[in-house]
Amino acid sequence: MGEILVGTCSWTDRALIGSGWYPAGRRDPEGRLRHYAEQFPVVEVDSTYYALPSSRTSRLWAERTPNGFVFDVKAFSLLTGHPTRRAAMPDGLPPEPRDAKVLDEVWALFTEGIEPLRAAGRLGSVLFQLPPWFRPGKRAGEFLQECVERTAGWPVSVEFRHPGWWRAEWADATRALLSRYGMTAVAVDMTQTLPTSVPPVTPVTSPRLSVVRFHGRSSDWGTGTKEDRFRHDYDEDELADWLPRLRGLARQVDEVHVLFNNCCGAAAVRAAERMRRLLGAARGAGARPTEAAGEP
Template sequence: MIYVGLTGWGDHPDVYSPGSKQKDKLVDYSAHFPIVELDSSFYAVQPERNISKWIRETPDNFQFVVKAYQGMTGHQRGENPFATREEMFEAYRLSVRPLKEAGKLAMVLLQFPPWFDCQKDHVDEIRAIISELQEFDLAIEFRHQSWYADGMKEKTLEFLREHGLIHSVCDEPQAGDGSIPLVPESSRKDKVLLRLHGRNVHGWLNPGNAEKWREVRYLYDYNSKELEEISRAVKRLEQQAEQVYVIFNNNSGGHAAGDAKQFQQLNGLHFEGLSPKQLDLFEGGF
């Protein structure tokens, strides 16, 4: 089964009902897609009230791919609000657990930074993190090319298999060490994740200042030929894993929703159990 969704639900105007308010955006979103990547959990461990609200607002079979908190994966910007490492992990576990209990947690995504290269200390760090989060299905996304270099790709995939980790496959600009190639290989038989970051090489290498980097880094609109290429990779993944989660993250210019819909049409995908609101908004649009 192939599932398609976007990163977040707050920046996709094409999927909102006319006059929709901020509080209604997830309801509108879930009328179009069966999964979403929750990225607010990267910036702050989410309070229980937020998680409970999102569970209530989505259909029974809706799934969340939840990003790990930045302090857990070496991205920390500013001061860590937690006094200890254990306090941080315990807060995160308590935050995510209700999604799992509701049957709405697809996986937790551990995305490591571009400087997190393939070396023993970093492998040990992954082991330490997964020991803290072992109650969840965990996906691993690398951003340093060394994990997929000659002689290392198979070792990386074997490490993921050995520890029961989900491979986060990426389509992204090929821009040196701080990017990884598209490697459509699943490390588990049940789940695999594909994240589509666009192919804006210039923006990837030159994101500008910290406040504007998302506006440039993920500015990309996939064309039909590229979506066909991605479709072939997805079909290969579908042969290896029962569930393929496809997340479009190319939303700097608002292209993610349209590209995701084109991808669905290209692959004849139809999802059951969506929210009933505005189901025909995209019909005839592509």
């Protein structure tokens, strides 16, 4: 039976910091991460989607967390085909994903930035969250093959935002494609009321890892403000409905990461705490013993 690790998709979200979840004396960057890592065994780093990570920062993250704690790192926007701010690009490079020299440099900098986590054994997965216009087809397969070549030796997970990938006519081919490349398929929980809703399927494509991301069930998904899109408090019944699927995944893989992305105030940490309790009632899942980490 694989281990189920529960956490959230950010520990630095502005709304979380302002919610009062972090106690007095633990509200500086180091204190926040140390406090978070005392509560949960995994976190997703979303800041690396918006800006390239630095190796110094990654090294500090590893030093400030206990042994066994893992980081799932979100791939930089340019590497996933998303629009990228010019200000986020290094040395004034244009945000042009079709320029081979630009791509090579960005890949090299991203690789350098996450290397301390990988070297310390703290890299749970690199998440490639692909845009909603990334449809099934030949060009998509070529893109994924290039990702495989550039990420050799990394644990990689893939979240499709276009629902066609997991609809009946493509689901088997999608599963086979990710399995062939050794990539983890990311399952999602989100509202099912929109044409763009991704079905909540739980395919296993790697024996090492499964990832489930809970986006909330707001009908404003894809529109409105961030608060509108992610404003959802998971209740116990909604979470309990996932327990058989999570345990089913744990029977097939070494580790399951359950990550809450409903980052509106403290909603994500509340949901993670609730899910951990539900899982723990059966088998003590969702947490690891903490161990003091050295100061940077």
